[in-house]
Amino acid sequence: MRTRRIAVAMVLSITLGCLSLLGATTTPAAADSVQALAVPSFARMVVDGVRKHVFISSKSGNEVLVTDYDGTEVGTLTGEDGAYGLALAADSSTLYVALSSAHAIAAVDTATLTETARYDTGAAAPVFLALAGGTLYFGYDSNSAGNLGSVDIGSATPTATLGLATGDWSGAPLLAASPTDQDLLIAAESGGQPPTLRAYDLSSGTPSVTVARRIKDSGVSRDLAISADGTQVVTAGEAYKTSDLTDDGQYANGPAWAVAVAPDGTIAAGLYAGYSPDVYLFHPGIGTQSPLRNYDFGVLGNPGTATAMAPAGLAWAPDGSRLFAVTVDVYGADPTLRILESADKFDTALTVNAPATAPRVQPLTLTGRVTSTRSLPADGTVSVIRRDTVHPGGRPIGTATIAAGGAYSFTDTPQAGGKVTYTVAYLGDDAHTGSRTNAVVQVSRTTSSVSVRTDHATYGWGTAAKVTAHLGATGTSRVLSVYATPAGGSRTLIKSGRVNASGNLTVDYPLKRNTTFTASFDGDDVAAPKAATSRVGTTVKLGEATTHHYRTEKLSGQTYYVFHKATNALLGTTMTAATGRKAFYQVEFYHQGAWHDTGTRYVKLSAAGKVTVTYGGDHARKVGYKLRWRSSYIMGAANSGDSLNTTSRGAWKYFTFTK
Numbered sequence: 236m237r238t239r240r241i242a243v244a245m246v247l248s249i250t251l252g253c254l255s256l257l258g259a260t261t262t263p264a265a266a267d268s269v270q271a272l273a274v275p276s277f278a279r280m281v282v283d284g285v286r287k288h289v290f291i292s293s294k295s296g297n298e299v300l301v302t303d304y305d306g307t308e309v310g311t312l313t314g315e316d317g318a319y320g321l322a323l324a325a326d327s328s329t330l331y332v333a334l335s336s337a338h339a340i341a342a343v344d345t346a347t348l349t350e351t352a353r354y355d356t357g358a359a360a361p362v363f364l365a366l367a368g369g370t371l372y373f374g375y376d377s378n379s380a381g382n383l384g385s386v387d388i389g390s391a392t393p394t395a396t397l398g399l400a401t402g403d404w405s406g407a408p409l410l411a412a413s414p415t416d417q418d419l420l421i422a423a424e425s426g427g428q429p430p431t432l433r434a435y436d437l438s439s440g441t442p443s444v445t446v447a448r449r450i451k452d453s454g455v456s457r458d459l460a461i462s463a464d465g466t467q468v469v470t471a472g473e474a475y476k477t478s479d480l481t482d483d484g485q486y487a488n489g490p491a492w493a494v495a496v497a498p499d500g501t502i503a504a505g506l507y508a509g510y511s512p513d514v515y516l517f518h519p520g521i522g523t524q525s526p527l528r529n530y531d532f533g534v535l536g537n538p539g540t541a542t543a544m545a546p547a548g549l550a551w552a553p554d555g556s557r558l559f560a561v562t563v564d565v566y567g568a569d570p571t572l573r574i575l576e577s578a579d580k581f582d583t584a585l586t587v588n589a590p591a592t593a594p595r596v597q598p599l600t601l602t603g604r605v606t607s608t609r610s611l612p613a614d615g616t617v618s619v620i621r622r623d624t625v626h627p628g629g630r631p632i633g634t635a636t637i638a639a640g641g642a643y644s645f646t647d648t649p650q651a652g653g654k655v656t657y658t659v660a661y662l663g664d665d666a667h668t669g670s671r672t673n674a675v676v677q678v679s680r681t682t683s684s685v686s687v688r689t690d691h692a693t694y695g696w697g698t699a700a701k702v703t704a705h706l707g708a709t710g711t712s713r714v715l716s717v718y719a720t721p722a723g724g725s726r727t728l729i730k731s732g733r734v735n736a737s738g739n740l741t742v743d744y745p746l747k748r749n750t751t752f753t754a755s756f757d758g759d760d761v762a763a764p765k766a767a768t769s770r771v772g773t774t775v776k777l778g779e780a781t782t783h784h785y786r787t788e789k790l791s792g793q794t795y796y797v798f799h800k801a802t803n804a805l806l807g808t809t810m811t812a813a814t815g816r817k818a819f820y821q822v823e824f825y826h827q828g829a830w831h832d833t834g835t836r837y838v839k840l841s842a843a844g845k846v847t848v849t850y851g852g853d854h855a856r857k858v859g860y861k862l863r864w865r866s867s868y869i870m871g872a873a874n875s876g877d878s879l880n881t882t883s884r885g886a887w888k889y890f891t892f893t894k
Contacts, residue, residue, distance in 0.1 A: 270306025277570040284553030285327040322364035333361035365410035368417035374408040415465030495549040505544035589674035623651035651760035652680030683765035687754035696776040704754035710761025772881030778809040804850040812844030815876035825861035837874040
């Protein structure tokens with residue numbers, strides 16, 4: 236069975252009987268969403284937990300986009316030339332933006348989204364920012380080398396100081412400030428080899444290196460993060476102790492392009508992974524062998540265009556409620572924001588086993604298992620909802636206790652037959668996501684008795700058939716539907732409703748073609764669906780006319796049309812029109828007490844259903860002979876043109892010739 240997760244926030248709603256939530260189709264992390272970003276490129280991202288805003292810088296766009304937690308745009312800071320690194324004040328009141336093209340750093344009021352100050356950095360192009368001890372530090376590029384600078388933002392006239400770093404930096408260093416130690420700043424190589432990590436002591440007012448080491452990344456570092464407790468720094472999927480930069484775990488199976496650490500220590504590592512998972516989540520100390528969960532973003536936009544994690548494209552909400560991830564296409568364009576909720580919880584998987592078929596009103600048992608990479612609570616339960624013909628919207632029918640090892644068992648006695656769907660749900664807890672799965676059981680039903688009949692087998696064109704549909708014994712439903720399917724046409728519902736006390740439903744239906752009537756019962760909790768059909772024939776509307784005669788006379792009690800031998804008889808037919816339809820003509824003569832055939836012919840009708848045949852020839856040889864003709868529609872004959880009506884024959888018309 237395919238397992239789907241549901242957010243823990245559903246627990247209360249389901250407990251109170253909100254069936255639609257439990258039954259709705261969900262996907263991993265039910266509230267996850269995707270929003271295209273209205274910027275041409277992505278540089279860095281920070282999250283404001285006070286106003287629940289996400290700030291996203293775009294260097295090529297010279298702007299900072301502001302969205303809410305759902306990814307909806309709430310504003311844009313324009314004129315921010317070369318906007319790159321971002322830093323947010325501890326109280327979220329001010330956003331600092333590194334303007335690499337303007338050689339400056341902008342200060343933005345987060346309440347009004349307006350720039351309130353701009354600090355000149357001279358020859359330095361600031362790229363990365365970090366706030367520590369009331370000072371704004373920035374990693375910058377200058378003359379093809381990197382270094383460290385600062386702005387004393389707490390002074391009356393903040394100014395920039397350059398050249399603070401010791402050691403060689405091939406590019407602007409990545410920076411991360413400790414949330415617990417205002418005198419600690421970590422810097423990592425971002426522009427060349429070998430990749431180096433350094434810890435700076437800020438207590439003297441001038442950064443001094445306390446420890447430096449080469450990190451394990453085979454390439455340059457792309458992101459850097461320090462845990463909320465200040466004990467661990469993570470870069471490129473490796474973790475190090477902030478105290479001495481010694482190894483403290485590995486959190487990605489390859490170089491990470493993006494890292495972020497949640498308040499509870501959960502580590503998110505984003506990889507440039509092609510068609511493998513893009514983001515892995517780990518609880519501290521678990522390591523790469525037991526990820527908490529992973530996300531594979533697959534394909535977005537044009538078919539075949541793979542997405543990739545943007546460098547530094549991960550950020551947690553300050554309360555850990557969600558993880559924000561930015562992906563780009565293979566060209567680094569079309570950035571997209573993905574909001575991943577419940578990302579700090581362990582996934583659960585849920586299975587259910589049920590018989591494929593079962594008798595009605597007999598007990599059946601569902602079994603299954605709930606599993607997770609971390610142990611489940613000892614008092615956990617699964618909830619069961621049953622959907623059937625009586626309760627198509629679903630009805631809660633109980634819970635089952637999860638035993639040791641995650642196994643559960645539940646017994647139910649289905650009262651309704653037909654397709655019965657059991658939805659089993661584990662609602663999750665503070666540490667685990669919820670999950671759900673379905674099992675379908677076909678519960679036996681009795682065979683329905685359905686019939687349909689008409690008052691005649693054949694009808695004249697335009698007359699109405701009285702159709703009677705009959706339904707035998709059933710359960711809760713006494714509804715029949717009657718359909719008419721004219722030859723060459725589509726099936727149409729002509730009546731639907733409850734049968735009368737005798738089990739009958741009647742309807743009159745005017746006929747113009749052969750028609751099949753169908754009586755259909757949809758089934759209910761006791762009786763299975765059933766349909767029955769009855770076919771009737773319908774004649775064409777047929778008219779005949781004999782013209783060009785000069786008189787009529789009675790011969791042997793029959794009216795004859797009399798023609799001069801020099802005049803041809805015109806034999807006209809009018810018939811219900813149909814595409815390609817032909818009339819069948821017959822002419823006979825009377826000899827020695829019997830009628831004899833003189834020839835037959837199929838003649839194509841006009842679009843209006845009319846045709847006139849000229850009876851010509853040497854009529855002098857026919858003087859005194861009795862003749863007769865008629866036209867017909869012959870159903871299904873090779874030359875008739877169609878089979879829409881039943882065979883319909885015209886009346887014989889009698890004629891003769893005189894001198």
